Amino acid sequence: MESTTGNFKQNASKALADDKLKAALExxxxxFPAKRREAAARLPEFEALRDQARDxxxxxxxxxxxxxxxxEARVIEAGGTVHWCRTAAEARSTILRISRNAGAKTxxxxxxxxxxxIAINDHLEHHGIQPVETDLGEYxxxxxxxxxxxxxxxxxxxxxxxxxxxxxxxxxxxxxxxSLKEPRALLEEARDELRQKFLSADVGLTGANMLIAExxxxxxxxxxxxxxxxxxxxxxxxxxxxLEKIVPTLEDATTLLRVLARSATGQDISVYTxxxxxxxxxxxxxxxxxxxxxxxxxxxxxxxxxxxxxxLRCIRCGACLNHCPVYKAIGGHAYGWVYSGPMxxxxxxxxxGMDEAKHLPNASTLCGKCENVCPVRIPLPRMLxxxxxxxxxxxxxxxxxxxxxxxxAFMAARPWLYRLxxxxxxxxxxxxxxxxxxxxxxxxxxxxxxxxxLPAPQGGTFxxxxxxxxxx
Amino acid sequence: xxxxLIPAPSVGLFATCLVDLTRPSVGFATAKLLEDAxxxxxxxxxxxxxxxxxxxxxxxxxxxxxxxxxxxxxEGFDYVVAPSGSCAGMIRHHYPVLFExxxxxxxxxxxxxxxTFELTSFLVDVMKIDTLAADxxxxxxxxxxxxxxxxxxxxxxxxxxxxxxxxxxxxxxxxREVCCGFxxxxxxxxPDISGQMVDAKVDDILATGADTVLAxxxxxxxxxxxxLQRRGSEVCVRHIAExxxxxTSAPPLGEPQEKP
Numbered sequence: 232m233e234s235t236t237g238n239f240k241q242n243a244s245k246a247l248a249d250d251k252l253k254a255a256l257e258x259x260x261x262x263f264p265a266k267r268r269e270a271a272a273r274l275p276e277f278e279a280l281r282d283q284a285r286d287x288x289x290x291x292x293x294x295x296x297x298x299x300x301x302x303e304a305r306v307i308e309a310g311g312t313v314h315w316c317r318t319a320a321e322a323r324s325t326i327l328r329i330s331r332n333a334g335a336k337t338x339x340x341x342x343x344x345x346x347x348x349i350a351i352n353d354h355l356e357h358h359g360i361q362p363v364e365t366d367l368g369e370y371x372x373x374x375x376x377x378x379x380x381x382x383x384x385x386x387x388x389x390x391x392x393x394x395x396x397x398x399x400x401x402x403x404x405x406x407x408x409x410s411l412k413e414p415r416a417l418l419e420e421a422r423d424e425l426r427q428k429f430l431s432a433d434v435g436l437t438g439a440n441m442l443i444a445e446x447x448x449x450x451x452x453x454x455x456x457x458x459x460x461x462x463x464x465x466x467x468x469x470x471x472x473x474l475e476k477i478v479p480t481l482e483d484a485t486t487l488l489r490v491l492a493r494s495a496t497g498q499d500i501s502v503y504t505x506x507x508x509x510x511x512x513x514x515x516x517x518x519x520x521x522x523x524x525x526x527x528x529x530x531x532x533x534x535x536x537x538x539x540x541x542x543l544r545c546i547r548c549g550a551c552l553n554h555c556p557v558y559k560a561i562g563g564h565a566y567g568w569v570y571s572g573p574m575x576x577x578x579x580x581x582x583x584g585m586d587e588a589k590h591l592p593n594a595s596t597l598c599g600k601c602e603n604v605c606p607v608r609i610p611l612p613r614m615l616x617x618x619x620x621x622x623x624x625x626x627x628x629x630x631x632x633x634x635x636x637x638x639x640a641f642m643a644a645r646p647w648l649y650r651l652x653x654x655x656x657x658x659x660x661x662x663x664x665x666x667x668x669x670x671x672x673x674x675x676x677x678x679x680x681x682x683x684x685l686p687a688p689q690g691g692t693f694x695x696x697x698x699x700x701x702x703x
Numbered sequence: 704x705x706x707x708l709i710p711a712p713s714v715g716l717f718a719t720c721l722v723d724l725t726r727p728s729v730g731f732a733t734a735k736l737l738e739d740a741x742x743x744x745x746x747x748x749x750x751x752x753x754x755x756x757x758x759x760x761x762x763x764x765x766x767x768x769x770x771x772x773x774x775x776x777x778e779g780f781d782y783v784v785a786p787s788g789s790c791a792g793m794i795r796h797h798y799p800v801l802f803e804x805x806x807x808x809x810x811x812x813x814x815x816x817x818x819t820f821e822l823t824s825f826l827v828d829v830m831k832i833d834t835l836a837a838d839x840x841x842x843x844x845x846x847x848x849x850x851x852x853x854x855x856x857x858x859x860x861x862x863x864x865x866x867x868x869x870x871x872x873x874x875x876x877x878x879r880e881v882c883c884g885f886x887x888x889x890x891x892x893x894p895d896i897s898g899q900m901v902d903a904k905v906d907d908i909l910a911t912g913a914d915t916v917l918a919x920x921x922x923x924x925x926x927x928x929x930x931l932q933r934r935g936s937e938v939c940v941r942h943i944a945e946x947x948x949x950x951t952s953a954p955p956l957g958e959p960q961e962k963p
Contacts, residue, residue: 560896560900561899597886598886599850619761621761624761640765646772668959678890682933683901685929686956688724690960703735
């Protein structure tokens with residue numbers, strides 16, 4: 232997908248001025264966190280499960296080669312094929328090739344962030360194959376030609392009125408008197424439309440929430456059941472997944488499932504949880520004839536063993552987005568690429584480069600709420616700081632911000648010089664602010680006074696006053 | 704009698720740059736609380752800042768230089784106490800990271816880290832203070848600042864101390880644990896986003912109906928006071944130490960020293 236991450240500041244300002252978006256984001260940040268909290272409270276072992284989930288992923292990442300090869304061997308035994316792809320381009324052409332071999336005119340898709348990452352829809356469309364998103368949210372944003380704004384709730388930025396409008400515009404057969412006011416009516420309209428697409432699709436493309444090494448199975452988690460129709464009706468099932476989705480055993484998969492839905496939506500478990508292993512067997516009643524797994528690296532192996540290694544534990548639950556006050560303020564589109572929120576701010580620079588993504592690690596207060604709720608305990612603030620450190624060390628352009636910071640640090644490391652330097656400034660500011668107690672405007676601190684007054688200093692510094700013997 | 708045999712612990716008061724430069728009353732209140740708790744308080748003259756602005760900007764080299772200075776100046780005390788969860792968190796959690804590959808400094812950083820505390824948690828967890836002689840006539844709400852809450856585990860301690868202040872009622876905000884949007888340099892680098900965040904915080908404060916906001920970090924308090932006052936609100940903003948020490952004669956943040 233084309234990135235607008237470089238325009239982060241403009242994207243954010245635009246988002247902040249959008250009242251409909253603000254209303255949608257408020258609803259999100261009231262709903263999901265409360266549901267997660269309740270779900271966690273209902274399960275006494277939730278914190279222990281988070282530790283286990285973290286440990287499973289840590290173990291996998293330390294033995295990734297072993298489990299990936301084991302997974303491949305099991306997929307082949309089950310009658311499927313594994314395609315190893317280094318880049319997004321390789322994955323795109325592999326999926327196109329398999330689809331062409333299947334004679335595909337349409338490909339139904341269930342929600343997959345990796346498919347967004349490699350922009351498979353544009354590629355298939357460009358080559359004459361129609362991709363059809365079947366997750367309700369994804370379907371809506373496909374009609375609107377928008378990227379997802381949240382990794383588990385892709386159309387969370389839209390109101391139901393906007394969805395109704397989108398359906399009216401695209402479903403031209405719709406009778407004008409048909410009401411689309413209620414969410415239920417919208418759902419039925421999408422369902423009618425999609426039912427035919429499910430039945431006529433030649434290829435079903437799904438992601439995978441997990442890949443299980445010991446069985447060669449893939450795990451699909453949805454609340455709509457659309458993944459099940461996507462993979463079971465067409466003759467060909469293609470799975471696209473990145474390397475780090477692997478887990479060793481079925482047992483491990485269930486541990487992760489126990490934290491996944493609770494962290495994401497506060498459900499004890501998703502409505503549909505499906506384990507698929509290989510193509511249809513002779514005595515199966517249904518299922519695909521062909522089963523392909525496209526295993527994508529796309530920058531992951533470069534992260535292994537480095538400062539961002541732990542990011543590969545991510546199970547894409549969205550909890551860090553749901554709890555992030557910055558995400559709540561600006562929504563997902565401002566981040567300008569597939570991912571958003573704290574996980575996006577760490578991952579996006581890894582995948583599209585720091586030049587384009589330079590704002591993301593900085594646009595955070597490091598409040599720590601993301602790490603606090605992450606089911607696999609990824610130290611997201613630490614990694615945001617790691618990016619800032621890399622930026623500071625590589626981008627040596629002498630900006631005013633950098634000069635000021637270094638000058639201040641020079642003083643701070645020399646407390647006597649610091650005291651000499653700050654005393655007159657404080658004296659002047661205290662005198663100027665004495666009458667009003669605060670400043671509405673002050674040179675050099677426009678960023679502060681744009682939205683808030685600046686409290687005036689009381690006068691004198693505490694350290695000097697104390698050491699002169701002053702006691703109140 | 705036996706407690707008199709235990710020497711009073713020596714505490715190095717790390718004032719933090721914001722308290723030192725903008726609100727000495729918080730420093731005096733902190734010193735009083737520590738002395739009342741039985742500590743021998745020293746305010747080293749050779750202190751400036753904990754280095755967090757450099758550290759959070761990715762300037763680890765400068766952060767280390769500042770941290771070395773802080774370690775040298777404060778390592779001789781039994782404890783180091785700061786009226787801030789953020790600055791205490793920097794010393795306790797991030798100094799050891801800064802020096803983790805440096806054999807000469809890592810032990811010294813770790814030793815200092817282990818004896819560094821945020822003020823209210825020091826009073827409750829270390830000095831076991833459970834009574835205070837303070838009164839405050841008002842309805843207050845308390846903002847849990849991020850580093851204090853999530854890095855330093857400061858949550859129950861300030862509330863326990865506030866419950867000892869007579870005449871005060873505490874009304875909790877629904878979003879008391881949500882970041883106020885200060886974030887150090889974040890608030891000037893991304894003023895639009897920060898402005899939206901502090902607005903949400905102010906909405907939550909106003910919804911409590913409290914007449915006073917307290918918190919343990921001056922950065923958050925300046926941000927919150929600045930936005931409240933820009934919106935024309937008369938809610939008072941103070942550092943919790945001022946109330947706990949019964950030293951509320953200085954005007955609240957952003958209020959004039961002289962009546963016009």
